[in-house]
Amino acid sequence: MSPPRPVTSCPGSGPHGRSAVIDLHTDALYEHVRGRRDITLWSDKGHLDLPRMREGGVDAEVFAVWTNPKLFGPGQRLRFVLKAIREFKAICRREPAALCLALAPTDISAAKAYGRIAGILGVEGGHALEGDVGNLTRLYRRGIRLVTLTWNNSNELGRSCTARDGRHRGLTRLGRKAIRRMNRLGIIVDLSHTSERTFADALEASAAPVICSHSACRALRRFPRNLTDRQLRDLGQQGGMVGIVFLPYFVHRDHLRVTLDHVVDHIEHAASVAGIESVGIGSDFDGFSDRPPVGLEDVTRIPALAARLRERGFSQPEVDRVMGGNFLRVWAGIAACGRAQPTD
Numbered sequence: 001m002s003p004p005r006p007v008t009s010c011p012g013s014g015p016h017g018r019s020a021v022i023d024l025h026t027d028a029l030y031e032h033v034r035g036r037r038d039i040t041l042w043s044d045k046g047h048l049d050l051p052r053m054r055e056g057g058v059d060a061e062v063f064a065v066w067t068n069p070k071l072f073g074p075g076q077r078l079r080f081v082l083k084a085i086r087e088f089k090a091i092c093r094r095e096p097a098a099l100c101l102a103l104a105p106t107d108i109s110a111a112k113a114y115g116r117i118a119g120i121l122g123v124e125g126g127h128a129l130e131g132d133v134g135n136l137t138r139l140y141r142r143g144i145r146l147v148t149l150t151w152n153n154s155n156e157l158g159r160s161c162t163a164r165d166g167r168h169r170g171l172t173r174l175g176r177k178a179i180r181r182m183n184r185l186g187i188i189v190d191l192s193h194t195s196e197r198t199f200a201d202a203l204e205a206s207a208a209p210v211i212c213s214h215s216a217c218r219a220l221r222r223f224p225r226n227l228t229d230r231q232l233r234d235l236g237q238q239g240g241m242v243g244i245v246f247l248p249y250f251v252h253r254d255h256l257r258v259t260l261d262h263v264v265d266h267i268e269h270a271a272s273v274a275g276i277e278s279v280g281i282g283s284d285f286d287g288f289s290d291r292p293p294v295g296l297e298d299v300t301r302i303p304a305l306a307a308r309l310r311e312r313g314f315s316q317p318e319v320d321r322v323m324g325g326n327f328l329r330v331w332a333g334i335a336a337c338g339r340a341q342p343t344d
């Protein structure tokens, strides 16, 4: 069989303009690996699958591998991540025209040219490292390119924003070591879910830009998972970025009445504080059971977000940056920083 040829009309070439559309966080792979849904098939359940991503013109997605710390004890967490990686690669082999693994930023534009969706693999929650920084190298070799330092539980690397457990309020010594290793490998350091102290410590410790893959703005919704203006400013100054989350409870107090416009409010605020070059989208699709924002019911609605940004006064180049251009730039910077780090 001959290899697929580049297509002239790629997903995302419509209302989004020509730059890649990239969503920085979904839990859909977790649903798939747990056997709850097959992400290769269209479904009216959940928020995201490959056919609906095509319909929504999404070119690349960070598939987070979350290991539920209540379900997986020590020793089982890394094993689950490895299993999820194997399953993701099995989908890529089964559906080569639909999905491929992105190991570098250039893989996204290459995949887009062939009309494929590029999947970036991430680990959500450093507890999956099982306390061993060496596992970062192991995971990198298998295709992991992003690690969210904590989930809602604190772990060996640092304190989360919602837990009061653990001795340390911020980043631990092992957490610093993990960041050095991630910088060297070119793994993206993701600080969504971390405590303010862990965030500040990590920003100081990281030689490469960092991101918050799925967070919103605390100035608009007072909630510990959301970023303060100071955090947004620091992220922007450090060259990193935030992916604005769609999770209704993070976006507005009255979570049953959240609309697409509330999400745009957060994008607008983050852009005004961190800078337009530091904002993206991180839906958290399939990571919440609340009713999604009206107008952003699932991944097929992503073009409506781009269109609303235009209506709300963002220029087309600014919309392109938010929808994916900023992440491409930040990831390229992180990868280049990795190559420049001394080896140990």
Ligand SMILES: [Zn+2]
Pocket: 124, 192, 193, 214, 287
């Ligand atoms: Zn999360």
